[in-house]
Amino acid sequence: xxxxxxxxATLSLSPGDRATLSCRASQPISDYLAWxxxxxxxxxxxxxxxxxxxxxxxxxxxxxxxxxxxxxxxxSSLEPEDFAVYYCQHRFNWPPFNFGQGTKVxxx
Amino acid sequence: xxxxxxxxxxxxxxxxxxxxxxxxxxxxFSDYAMHWARQAPGKxxxxxxxxxxxxxxxxxxxxxxxxxxxxxxNSKNTLYLHMVSLRGDDTAVxxxxxxxxxxxxxxxxxxxxxxxxxxxx
Numbered sequence: 679x680x681x682x683x684x685x686x687a688t689l690s691l692s693p694g695d696r697a698t699l700s701c702r703a704s705q706p707i708s709d710y711l712a713w714x715x716x717x718x719x720x721x722x723x724x725x726x727x728x729x730x731x732x733x734x735x736x737x738x739x740x741x742x743x744x745x746x747x748x749x750x751x752x753x754s755s756l757e758p759e760d761f762a763v764y765y766c767q768h769r770f771n772w773p774p775f776n777f778g779q780g781t782k783v784x785x786x
Numbered sequence: 787x788x789x790x791x792x793x794x795x796x797x798x799x800x801x802x803x804x805x806x807x808x809x810x811x812x813x814x815f816s817d818y819a820m821h822w823a824r825q826a827p828g829k830x831x832x833x834x835x836x837x838x839x840x841x842x843x844x845x846x847x848x849x850x851x852x853x854x855x856x857x858x859x860n861s862k863n864t865l866y867l868h869m870v871s872l873r874g875d876d877t878a879v880x881x882x883x884x885x886x887x888x889x890x891x892x893x894x895x896x897x898x899x900x901x902x903x904x905x906x907x
Contacts, residue, residue, distance in 0.1 A: 679848070712893040712894075714831075714894075716831070720899075721881055721897035721898065721899055721900060722823075722831060722881075722894070722897055723897070724886070724893060724894060724895050727886065727892075727893050727895075733895065763830075765830065765831050767831075767833075767893060767894075769891060769892055769893055772845065772891065773821075773833070773835075773836040773845035773891060774833045774836075774845060774846070774847050774848075775821075775833055775836070775891070775893075776833050776847075777823070777830065777831040777832065777833060778830075779830045780830040780831070
């Protein structure tokens with residue numbers, strides 16, 4: 679079973695800052711990685727799929743990169759609504775498609 | 787618009803059982819695999835289960851294998867999760883989600899708002 683490890687657990691930044699979140703897979707997963715955003719009290723929202731492709735309606739300030747075992751989600755300039763928890767998930771081979779433990783982006 | 791609405795969450799005693807439902811609309815339900823995920827209070831997301839578009843292939847997290855059963859009724863556009871032998875660590879909000887890739891297993895592109903299951907005596 680593939681384990682995804684996200685870092686850091688918490689990122690304290692100010693609006694306008696650049697955010698860089700990391701997700702590491704326990705074995706190579708090609709580019710089969712997604713990122714989700716979850717705001718308090720809401721369902722998760724798909725941001726990025728297949729490592730670097732933005733989902734429908736996702737602003738260009740969100741970008742994803744990586745392949746193999748190391749992946750990054752970048753937010754170029756944080757907007758107030760971007761302070762949330764972010765999860766990665768893989769879809770390598772067959773389910774279970776596990777999630778990472780999450781990174782909280784909080785206001786500094 | 788794609789819509790997923792979960793229901794069936796409740797307070798149940800340890801060892802009890804429950805069936806969750808997820809009513810789908812706004813897309814051709816029978817063309818899509820579907821997923822369940824859950825989130826314990828204050829915790830992260832946890833993968834639970836996947837079912838293919840026809841309903842004849844299913845997958846489960848190790849933590850629920852043998853206790854949970856996913857199924858679907860394509861004539862009713864509804865996804866189900868039947869849970870037995872419930873434990874305290876099954877307490878969570880349960881989300882259903884549509885598979886982005888249609889019949890090919892993929893990520894979750896649309897999510898319901900979730901239904902809360904509390905396992906407690």
